[in-house]
Amino acid sequence: MSQYHLLTPGPVALPPFVKEALCKPVIHHRTREFESFYGALLEDFRYLFQTRQHTLSMIGSGTYGVETAMYSLLRPGERVWVVNMGKFSQRWVDYARLLELEVVETTKNWGEVLSPEEVLPVMESGPFQAVVLTHCETSTGACIDLEEIAFAIKQQQPACLLLVDAISTLGAIPFYFDAWQIDCAVVAAQKALMNPAGTVVMALSEAARACLRPTHAADFRNLYNYALWADRLNYPYTPPVSLLYGLQAATRYLRQQRLPTVWNQTHQASALFKAGIVQLGGEVFGHSPSDSMTAFSLPDVSAEELLQALEQTHRIKLSGGQGPLKGKLARMAHWGPAATENARLTLRAIDQILGKNGKIPTNLPAEGGKS
Secondary structure, eight states: OOOOEEOSSSSOOOOHHHHHHHTSOOOOSSSHHHHHHHHHHHHHHHHHHTOSSEEEEEEEOHHHHHHHHHHHHOOTTOEEEEEEOSHHHHHHHHHHHHTTOEEEEEEOOTTOOOOGGGHHHHHTTSOOSEEEEESEETTTTEEOOHHHHHHHHHHHOTTSEEEEEOTTTTTTSOOOTTTTTOSEEEEETTTTTOOOSEEEEEEEOHHHHHHOOOOSSOOTTOHHHHHHHHHTTSOSSOOOHHHHHHHHHHHHHHHHHOHHHHHHHHHHHHHHHHHHHHHTTOEEOSSSBBSSEEEEEOTTSOHHHHHHHHHHHHOEEOEEOOGGGTTTOEEEEOOSTTHHHHHHHHHHHHHHHHTOOSOOOSSOOOOOOBO
């Protein structure tokens, strides 16, 4: 049977070096050996986020990570601005209301993004405790200009906390936690970090760390405990040691390759795939498509038919559209060492499905999405 290609925007196929790391013998977490290992891993995380500030990890999904950050950093009644661009950023709006925050919501049509020019009028409406942004809305593939938007926010309200969902971008496209003055950023293991789902990695600024408060009872949502124990190079609860081994393998790979090289590889894979889709008569969805993934549609075939043919005939698994885009889009990630090879493989398969008879060249022009 031919190889199965898992190319969805999460979860992802595991590279061999991650698989090997996951099989290492487990060590006990209350040992100096674990503290040495975890301390080095936290330093690797700092490199990924491009920060010299606080990093930590916890058990959970990306959604759990963002909700934990909001729960820990914000208090009922505080004013927060949340930008809603699709399914996942809608979750942050809903959770902010569940936390009884005073929510100012900016809603964009699916596929549209917040522009830097939209920041000033909102920030002039009054002081905010925090702004919650999604770097790339995975349901649409749309990516904001985080650098410019962060600058505009901090220029108006320097003390406002900036929380960023970097779940489908960190490790794939440029991200500078310190330089962009971000206060909290969250990434999940099953995206560009090339690992199984189950762990969340987070960076916190000094300002965000100062907002954390202890609780009187054990609370798995309270970042205070995780940050306190990260200072001790450990976990407040039993850590997923094997999953941390996998993260170490991935972060070491990204360090060895150097992030600018990895970012460029992502761009090249994304550029090739997006150009190929256009050449096939298709359309890349969204006003500001990310380099980390592609949401697209094709002529003469529904998204459901395309996804079914790719999986059943070519053993290539992509994701479909969500919410109002269900049945209208296919979505593919551009992560990992084989991203460019996977882009070519998928284009050849789509070419066959559409009956274009090999019209897709192997050296497409480098016209890509937003990085």
